[in-house]
Amino acid sequence: MAKIIVAAPPIPGELAPLLQLGVDLAARGHRITVLTGSRFRSAVENAGLAFVPLSGAADYDIAEHAVMPERLAAAPGPEQLNIDWINAFVNPMPDQHTALQELLAEDPDQYLLCNVLFLGMLPPVMGVPGRKPLRWVGVSAVVMALSSDDTTFFGPVPVGPGEDQVAANRAANAGFTAAMCPTQERMDQLLRELGATEPTPSFVDAVAVLPDETAVLTVPGFEFARGDLPANIHLVGIQPTRSAPDWQPPDWWSELDGSRPVVVVTQGTLANHDFTQLVEPALTALADLDVTVVAALGRPASALSIPIPANARVAEFIPFDRLLPKASVYISNGGIGGLQQALAAGVPVVVAGETEDKPANAARVKYHGLGIDLATATPTPEAIAAATASLLEDSTTAGNVERIAKVYAEHDALTEIEHLLLR
Template identity: 70%
Template sequence: MAKIIVAAPPITGELAPLLQLARGLAERGHRITVLTGSRFRERVEGAGLAFKAVTGVADFDDRLVSEDPERLKLAPGPDQLNYDWTTFFAAPVPDLHAALQELLAEDPDQYLISNAVWLGAFPTALGAPGLRPRRWVAVTAVPLPLSSDDTTFFGPVPVGPGEDQAAANRAGNEQFAQMMAPTQARLVEILNSLGATQEFPPFVDATVRLPDATAALTVPGFEFERSDAPDSLHLVGILPTRSAPDWEPPSWWPELDGSRPVVVVTQGTIANADLSQLVEPTLTGLADQDVTVVAALGREPDALSVPVPENARVAEFIPFDVLLPKADLFITNGGMGGTQQAIAAGVPAIVAGLTEDKPANAARVAYHGLGINMQTATPTPEAVAAAVQLALKDADIRENVQKLVPVYAAHDALGEIERLTVGEPSA
């Protein structure tokens, strides 16, 4: 048994995989303390895990981020991205550092597993006074931002015949670093104020390079290849979908019998406030197609503002571990978890998303031929229908996806992260 602190920002999408990981490690006998925002206390303790709340500006409510008046003044793009990073990831560093120090002062014999964008371990890693965990492993559930001569965040830069690919990628990465210069400057200021003595590398690289090890919840063949990645980076696969033992199939479940293609559409469990972005265009666009559409809404069905076509079925929740094996195509706004779960189940993806990490996931799907990048968050019904027809007929897409199924199956993400943290997995 090891004593492990599991830390994540109080952001639902960032905390969810770490909390799933924490449960799995606890089931293997480790003593877990989850360090995150106070609003998640009930959820953490309900899972049987010890809880410690962060304080100060680190303890924000992610449900209110979209209503932040200062943020609303900024158009999506560099200004908003820098605002998000400086406000929700950089500014909390002193409070995160203090909370980690309190836990380590109570018991120095603890390991740390953090979300990669939880920056509370940065100060001591860079020479600031304080205690360090026995070992620090960062886990990232979003596409790797790590700069490389081989690629950028969105893939290799397109080049013409005879042009230097590595030079083009370096220029692309430098352009991104310049775009994020306000965040870099703010982080340097905060880290210096806490007593950091070592030079701070570009922060997107630091999230991967500073920890003792970084576990990326992905596999080769979905992530872009980086021949110059540090040895501390490990692609460990994805966490298994947790079953829902109390879920009962709806009355229409036997209709998913393979007699015609099943197209699943979802906007996830967070970005589903406006179903007109993707779910409704899919229902409308495929209404006259010879497919069965299953819309997993993540919210109540009466939120739909369009009639449900005869060939469609809707539900608030359907466990992916039982739905995806019946699917032929997965239409998503591009969250990394759902997209990879589909591909791991052998289901090609159509991705339509332009916020957070969604465009980067869509870029990976397109680059590796695993589906279609619609390059918009609000496709028309006609565009959805055309993409579905193309994806269902494209044998290369299906072959590429099928090649990745055994790659995902070969990984035990929980066991690999346990090994990276404390040594060989427990029996």
């Protein structure tokens, strides 16, 4: 039995994989303490795990952050990413550090398993006085922004005949690092104030290369290949989703019997405050197709501003482990969790997103031929209809998705992460 601190920012998409890991590791006999935002106390304790709340700037509500006027006014891309990374990940670092030090002072004989965007362990690594755990494993729930001679965050830079691919990638990576300067400067400032004595790597590299080991929840064939990947970074697959044992299918569930294609559409659990961006255009676009549309809203159906078409079924929540095996196409704004679950289930994808990591996810879909990138967060119904109809007939994409689904099936993320943590 090992004593493991499981830590994550108070963001559902960042916490959920860590919480599932905590539950599964506890089932293997380890003692788990979860460190995250206070609003997740009941979720952690209901899972049977010990809970310690974050405080101060580390204990925030991401829903309030998502609608900050400053963020909404920012252009998608580096401007908005800097706002997100500073407020959600960098500013909480000192309070995360304090909370970790208190836990390690109580019991130094503990391991740390944390989301890579939980930065509370960076200060001691950078020379700030403080205890370190027996071993530190970072878990990345998002794709890698790590610098590489072989690629960028968005894939290898297109080059012409005779042009130097490595030079092009290096220049693009340097440009991305420069664009994220506000994040870097804020992180450096906070580390200096805490007493750091070591030079800090770039933010996008630090979160991956500083842990003893880093487990990325993805597979080769979705991530871009990197011949210079640091030895501490491992692609371990994804965690299987599990529906609650007491989940009851809706009355229309029997209609998903394979008699016609099922198209799933969702805007995820965070970027779903405006259904006119994707869900409503998709419902409109597919109303006349011979398909059954299932919209997983993440909010009550009353939030829709249009009538529900006759071929559509909507629900606030539908467990994807039940739904995706019935699907023929998955339409989303590119959130990494649902996107990879769809691919692991062998479902081609249509992606429409512009914020956070979504363009980088879409770039991987396009590069590996796993679906269609609409390259906008607000696609027209016509574009959605054309993409969906295309994928329903596209045997090449279907073959690519079938192959990557087998790669996902070859990985056991829990076992691989446990080995990285305790070896």
